[in-house]
Amino acid sequence: MSSDAMAIRTAEAAGGHWLETLHEWVTTVDHKRLGILYILYALLFLVIGGLEAIVIRIQLLRPHSDFVSPQVFNRMFTMHGTTMIFFVVMPVMFGFANYLVPLMIGARDMAFPRLNAFSFWLTAFGGFLLYFSFLGGSGLYGAGNAPDVGWWAYAPLTSRAFSPGHSADYWTIAVLVSGFGSIGTATNIIATILSLRCPGMTFGRMPLMAWMTLVMSGLVLISISPLTAAQIMLLVDRYLGGHFFDTQAGGSAALWMHFFWIFGHPEVYILVIPAFAFASEIIPVFSRKPIFGYPVMVAATVCIGFISMSVWAHHMFTIGMNSASNTFFVLTTMAIAVPTGIKIFNWLGTMWGGKLQFKTPMLFCIAFLFQFLLAGLTGIMLGAAPFNWQLSGSYFVVAHFHYVIVGAILFCVFGAMYYWYPKITGRMLSETLGKLHFWLFVVGFHLTFDLMHIPGILGMPRRIYTYEPGRGWETWNLLCTIGAFVQSVATLIFVANLIYSYFKGPKAGNDPWDAWTLEWSVSSPPPAYNFATIPTVASRRPLWDRKHPEDPDSRYE
Amino acid sequence: MGVNWRGMASNEIGQRVTGILLLIFGLLLAATLCTAATPGDNPIPNIFDPQSTPADSLFHLSMFVLVICGLIFVVVATLLVYAVVKFRARADDSAHEPPQVYGSTQIELAWTVIPILIVVVLVLATTRVIHVVQDAKKPPNVVEVIAIGHQFWWEFRYPALGVVTANELHIPVSDPANPSPTFLKLLSADTDHSFWVPQLAGKTDLIPNRVNEMWMDPHRTGIFLGQCAQYCGTQHAKMLLQVSVDSPEDFRNWVNAQKLPAKQDDSVSAGRKVFETTACINCHAVAGTAATGRFGPDLTHMMSRRTIAAGVAENTPENLGMWIQDPDMIKPGSLMPAMKLSDADLDALVRYLETLR
Numbered sequence: 001m002s003s004d005a006m007a008i009r010t011a012e013a014a015g016g017h018w019l020e021t022l023h024e025w026v027t028t029v030d031h032k033r034l035g036i037l038y039i040l041y042a043l044l045f046l047v048i049g050g051l052e053a054i055v056i057r058i059q060l061l062r063p064h065s066d067f068v069s070p071q072v073f074n075r076m077f078t079m080h081g082t083t084m085i086f087f088v089v090m091p092v093m094f095g096f097a098n099y100l101v102p103l104m105i106g107a108r109d110m111a112f113p114r115l116n117a118f119s120f121w122l123t124a125f126g127g128f129l130l131y132f133s134f135l136g137g138s139g140l141y142g143a144g145n146a147p148d149v150g151w152w153a154y155a156p157l158t159s160r161a162f163s164p165g166h167s168a169d170y171w172t173i174a175v176l177v178s179g180f181g182s183i184g185t186a187t188n189i190i191a192t193i194l195s196l197r198c199p200g201m202t203f204g205r206m207p208l209m210a211w212m213t214l215v216m217s218g219l220v221l222i223s224i225s226p227l228t229a230a231q232i233m234l235l236v237d238r239y240l241g242g243h244f245f246d247t248q249a250g251g252s253a254a255l256w257m258h259f260f261w262i263f264g265h266p267e268v269y270i271l272v273i274p275a276f277a278f279a280s281e282i283i284p285v286f287s288r289k290p291i292f293g294y295p296v297m298v299a300a301t302v303c304i305g306f307i308s309m310s311v312w313a314h315h316m317f318t319i320g321m322n323s324a325s326n327t328f329f330v331l332t333t334m335a336i337a338v339p340t341g342i343k344i345f346n347w348l349g350t351m352w353g354g355k356l357q358f359k360t361p362m363l364f365c366i367a368f369l370f371q372f373l374l375a376g377l378t379g380i381m382l383g384a385a386p387f388n389w390q391l392s393g394s395y396f397v398v399a400h401f402h403y404v405i406v407g408a409i410l411f412c413v414f415g416a417m418y419y420w421y422p423k424i425t426g427r428m429l430s431e432t433l434g435k436l437h438f439w440l441f442v443v444g445f446h447l448t449f450d451l452m453h454i455p456g457i458l459g460m461p462r463r464i465y466t467y468e469p470g471r472g473w474e475t476w477n478l479l480c481t482i483g484a485f486v487q488s489v490a491t492l493i494f495v496a497n498l499i500y501s502y503f504k505g506p507k508a509g510n511d512p513w514d515a516w517t518l519e520w521s522v523s524s525p526p527p528a529y530n531f532a533t534i535p536t537v538a539s540r541r542p543l544w545d546r547k548h549p550e551d552p553d554s555r556y557e
Numbered sequence: 558m559g560v561n562w563r564g565m566a567s568n569e570i571g572q573r574v575t576g577i578l579l580l581i582f583g584l585l586l587a588a589t590l591c592t593a594a595t596p597g598d599n600p601i602p603n604i605f606d607p608q609s610t611p612a613d614s615l616f617h618l619s620m621f622v623l624v625i626c627g628l629i630f631v632v633v634a635t636l637l638v639y640a641v642v643k644f645r646a647r648a649d650d651s652a653h654e655p656p657q658v659y660g661s662t663q664i665e666l667a668w669t670v671i672p673i674l675i676v677v678v679l680v681l682a683t684t685r686v687i688h689v690v691q692d693a694k695k696p697p698n699v700v701e702v703i704a705i706g707h708q709f710w711w712e713f714r715y716p717a718l719g720v721v722t723a724n725e726l727h728i729p730v731s732d733p734a735n736p737s738p739t740f741l742k743l744l745s746a747d748t749d750h751s752f753w754v755p756q757l758a759g760k761t762d763l764i765p766n767r768v769n770e771m772w773m774d775p776h777r778t779g780i781f782l783g784q785c786a787q788y789c790g791t792q793h794a795k796m797l798l799q800v801s802v803d804s805p806e807d808f809r810n811w812v813n814a815q816k817l818p819a820k821q822d823d824s825v826s827a828g829r830k831v832f833e834t835t836a837c838i839n840c841h842a843v844a845g846t847a848a849t850g851r852f853g854p855d856l857t858h859m860m861s862r863r864t865i866a867a868g869v870a871e872n873t874p875e876n877l878g879m880w881i882q883d884p885d886m887i888k889p890g891s892l893m894p895a896m897k898l899s900d901a902d903l904d905a906l907v908r909y910l911e912t913l914r
Binding site for chain 1: 601622623626629634640644654655658660664665672676680683684687691751753758762769770782783786789793889
């Protein structure tokens, strides 16, 4: 029954054995500790996935390189994609949601604490199972090694005929198991937001982070199921004599594509909507203004959630669908650009007329705005099907989605780390190291991913372990690799900041940023029970009302 | 540059450096796009260098979309930069918070309606091009090719002309006054592949158990490069494409040569015996002989091709010998087995294959 979320020091100070501390953390059902476990897990796999990216970039820095064999390279890009999506970005988003949502809505914990713990450990196990695959291949002439089928695992490449051994099974089962963890956490989040909001907190008064986490969780519930179903069908094909995707026996390769992308497209909104949530919390505080157009921000997010389930085949424009089908998916894809673009304008409107403070969280969010704008525009290019017939399967697409995942999502995650680290640990991260991390990462990010669009335009496909000289691709690949190293250095500085500031950072106090949502009303770190008394709120910014009793939001909303 | 770097805060230095780098990138990008349309044999498979009608249609739509996106970027980015500069908190600011504005219905309505209008324009333009390319009617003067994707090579059949070949596609140039386009049916023998020669057409996938179609009508003769664009297994990277666009006369000559069965040359009968009595004939075909295997490329006229192993190596006797003895030296993970022949057998075999012109 320890009193603090970050009770590492307390247990040891009390003379407790380190095994007791470990036991507390492994058996915890406290949403704050599980949030921290998710985030630390994601950071570990961020480094591992980053190393896989570095291997890829070293192999590609010159043509006909033999830094790694084609078999190893194909495992690298498969593991890099699978790791980053399922074991970095999803866990970090669930981690922040877990930590923050109960605090933001004035609750003591999530609705189902034990389901919470179970879901985390399922996801964690999935990641470890996936990486166990590197050890599994020794007896099978390499055939049972890490998966090498790409993170989409297209059929029939994953059939027994073309993927002997168990490498495809490691991918299938690891992702399947972590999918159950995601469904558990999503269910928990929805139940918590629906039923545990504190008195006075109507849906119209909860922080945008709560709304966006709610929409993201709904998408998880709807989209993970088709992926799980397809994976079970694949296992039936591989082991029980099924032929769903077995084209040699009349099965359908396109069927896998539909199942996968009905998951895959909402999945990218699952990844990006929490990033929007972070920006929607951070930008107002460092502009010293409320979010511009809260109701439309909510409506746009819900719209994005619905439309995202109708765009999936824009990942399949080249598979030979007829013109009517292609046109339909162009229409829905272009349509989703509207609510997405609107949000950029709302964040801009929040900053407009404000008093912008360029602390590290805000720097990351401002870069996010520029980069998400560009990523959205290259997305529009990809949504125009005939343009897509040239761009898809090339490095243009790789550049586009890294622009979203790194330039938008990871930048917001970094911003969130700097913003909420004081609340979680009680100490501030170093602003100097933070700014160094930021500028170095901006330079490295743009060096790699701006230039990466060009080889795509010049005809370089993706997922190739090497390329021919003389096609104009060499210089750009070399520069992209240099940028990758710059980003790695920046990330190492960030990790060093996290560790150093934990021990030596200045004490944060309850509310270092002068913010307005409920998590800033409790101590840093919060007590295990979050709130001594459940608060009552009368507006979207309860702490603004407390700090400005002469001019509360409740008078205007 | 006449700027005093020393007195600047880290933020400002970062901003300057980023600005300079962005300028350099912009210039580099412009330089690349300007190298697009150079005449003559251009080994760069640039999507902005279309040489065929479908590629042209894609290019024009792409430019239209790029211009619209460029305008949107300039407007929104300018507003962002302006906001970041104009509304920064100044050191001499009072502690008062700025006016707490919650929103504005008129502004939000405007910035919803304008994007909807832009989207409508984009959808209409895109729909037209989809229809023009995908629903094109076959004119009478068409060359029909069946392309079959394999791990990790391309099979090309011309059913009306009686030709079977591999990896290097020959098609006639198309005169706009009297078009003679090439229509391809795309099939796959194993996994998903994708046919992508950027200057001639957008890519279309080859999916097993499915028939896809595409067409191209090249405007000039020459060699155009491409490669497989859908991950298909270990050697996806080395499933290269070379399209030779020939004048009508050259194309006729090529077809006539390809239709003939293999030359009979008694001086290489020892090598031919090696070919026909080892496992070669299980996978390969040589027209007019006992070899009728279909798993690997047709070798009847293999010496008419510039490269072997789907573009991986020059078609020389040394490379051919290496490919037969130990394919992993050239293309590790390809499905060609190492034949493990004696030196004498290998020598005779290569001499035989060299006669398959």
